[in-house]
Amino acid sequence: MSTVTSVLALLGLALGLVVAVAVVALFNRVIGPAREIERYADHILTAGVGIARNLDGVDEALRTRELATAVPGLAVAYLRKLGAS
Numbered sequence: 001m002s003t004v005t006s007v008l009a010l011l012g013l014a015l016g017l018v019v020a021v022a023v024v025a026l027f028n029r030v031i032g033p034a035r036e037i038e039r040y041a042d043h044i045l046t047a048g049v050g051i052a053r054n055l056d057g058v059d060e061a062l063r064t065r066e067l068a069t070a071v072p073g074l075a076v077a078y079l080r081k082l083g084a085s
C-alpha cells in the first residue's frame with residue numbers, strides 16, 4: 001500500500017467515526033422524548049384503568065337512585081291502602 005492510500009484510509013476511518021458519533025447523538029436526542037412519551041402514556045393508561053375500576057358499580061348506583069326516587073310515591077300508596085289519609 002502506498003502512503004497516499006494509507007492516509008486516505010485513515011481519513012475515511014476518522015470520517016466514519018465522526019459520522020457514527022453523530023448518528024448516536026441524534027439517536028439519543030430522538031429516543032429521550034420517545035421514552036418520556038411512553039412514560040406519559042403508561043401514566044395515562046394507569047389512570048384510565050383506575051377510573052374504569054371506580055365506575056364499575058355506576059349502573060347499580062343509578063338503579064339505587066331510581067328506586068330511592070320511587071319511595072315517596074310507594075309510601076303514599078301504602079298509606080292510602082292502610083286508610084291513614
